Amino acid sequence: DTRIPIADALPVVEEILGWMQCTPGVHQLEVAGSVRRFRDTVGDVDILGTADRPGQAVAHFVELDLVREVIAQGDTKATILTDTGIQVDLRIVPPPQFGSLLQYFTGSREHNIALREHARGLGLSLSEYGITEIASGQATSYEDENAFYARLGMQFIPPEMRENRGEIQLALKGRLPVVLEQGDIRGDLHVHTVWSDGQASVYEMARAARERGYEYIAVTDHSVGLGVVSGMDADKLEKQRVEIEETMRRLPGLRILRGVEVNIRADGSLDLPDEVLAGLDIVIAGVHGAMNQSADRMTARLVRVLENPHVDVLAHPSGRLLGKRDPVQMDVSAVFRAARDNGKMLEMNAMIDRLDLTDRAAAAARDMGIPIAIGTDAHALHHLDYMQYGVRLARRAWCEKAHIVNTLPAPALLERLGRV
Ligand SMILES: [Zn+2]
Ligand SMILES: [Zn+2]
Structure with a gap:
């Protein structure tokens, strides 16, 4: 491969x-x-x-x-x-062929094959150079893709959706979903600082978030048991609270959610006691060790976490690192059912080597009505820009604004988190 x-x-x-x-x-x-x-x-x-x-x-x-x-x-x-x-x-x-060629070379192959079949029904044939009327032999090239799709009687199909998963049929009816855009995102729900293994302070992260036009960020440093140099315990979370409140005073207009990325132990218990988690705005829980468990054990471990009333989000659900680490073994539908039944969110981790949920998993979550939280897992200021990857991945999963919790205004998000 x-x-x-x-x-x-x-x-x-x-x-x-x-x-x-x-x-x-x-x-x-x-x-x-x-x-x-x-x-x-x-x-x-x-x-x-x-x-x-x-x-x-x-x-x-x-x-x-x-x-x-x-x-x-x-x-x-x-x-x-x-x-x-x-x-x-x-x-x-040549400029007059740019749109036709861009469409052709964007693919996917399966999308283009299905388009070709549809075109044949209209008496048209497709090639990389454009569209030919079979009867007259008249060929037309397209400068932009909009006109190409319009000639085939359909809406423009966003590139991320061109996988022949039903997008052509919907585009013909004018009923493509209005997929997520960067401008819909109002905040980042997974951010680390120097309190754990991040490289920037709360203030620096918050200022960078405000520069990106966000209304809020969630500071979610690692819990202590992960063994990163400095993890959060009850005492440090209390000290961080003071810093977060100060930072919000310095940066009016930005809401900083007090959160934690609590580590999920091998047995599905958490690193921090419930009473500590209960005092936070958002709790994301993630697996960072004992990743080679059997599917049965991993499923039971994750279901146990999703049954904890203080957990809001399951972070990077599959644990994969692209090209480096396979996804954990689990019964995905059992885990997703537990998320749905307990009113939890699943994270779409936008860190470029994670991209986890995958497009297919996100589509399954969306179909089950499970809200998706996009977080960059930023450990440095420029990682906040990974949000664009989360957005594009969400588009591949045909997610609309309504499927993504961090498109909500801050008050609605806090309400959704049960913190109002
Ligand atoms: Zn993590
Ligand atoms: Zn993280």
């Missing part, structure tokens, strides 16, 4: 896009393929652009520092291998 975690591909994509955007005469530039669809693993990286002088743009591309090997280079196209072993194709295309 040559697929790589998207965490490894994104820095490469960003570096290439940044470099190419500085190339004179380059206009449109877009990554296609599974990166654009935001799959959690990707194969090759495809980049499309338009340029006044394609040959010059291609020559500029192969000069990138990260190029280990130029596999092929032509007038409008080049293929390189990066120093991290990722294959990247750049295609400079």
Whole structure:
């Protein structure tokens, strides 16, 4: 299997896009393929652009520092291998064909096959260059994807939804879900500080959150039993409360939720006593050890946690680290039922090597009516920007604003958390 975690591909994509955007005469530039669809693993990286002088743009591309090997280079196209072993194709295309080609190279393959079948019913044939009327032979290219989808009689389909999971049928009826957008997010529900293993203070994190336009963040440092250098116990949570209250006075308009990421022990008990958890605004509970348990034991462990009245959110439910650690074994439907029956939330952890809930798990949670909390698990200021990945993952799961708790205004969120 040559697929790589998207965490490894994104820095490469960003570096290439940044470099190419500085190339004179380059206009449109877009990554296609599974990166654009935001799959959690990707194969090759495809980049499309338009340029006044394609040959010059291609020559500029192969000069990138990260190029280990130029596999092929032509007038409008080049293929390189990066120093991290990722294959990247750049295609400079004529502007009138940009939309058609972007749609084609974004895929997915299954989505495009289903589109082709639908088109045939309309007397049309599809190719990477556009849409051809079979009877007349008249071919049309598209500058943008909107017009391409419109010609097929359907709504524009967001790239994250192009997996042939029913999106074409809904788009034909004009009934695609209105999926989550970054602007819907009002706060981050999983943030660490120097009180545990984070790199920034409560104040720095809070200020960075306010700079991002948030109404609230939840400070959720690790509990003591995890064995990180400095974990939270009752005494430290009380001291942190003072700092949080001071910080809120310094940063009016931002609500800082007092929380904790309490560690789930091997038997499903928690690191902190109930009376300590009861005094907090939000409690997220996560598995960080004894991850190789049998499915039966892990399921019982998680169900026990979800039955604790003081727990609000199950953090990074599968425990996977993309490319490094497999998900834990558990009976997912039993765990999700326990979440639903006990009124708990499931976290969509947006940390780029977690992306946990996965798209399919999030879709299952959504269908069961379980609220999803997106948290970045930020351990540094710039990690707050991982929220964009959580949003894109939520779009893959067809989540709308109403499915995500941190789209709620602060008062409604606190009410939802039973803290009013
Ligand atoms: Zn954690
Ligand atoms: Zn965490």
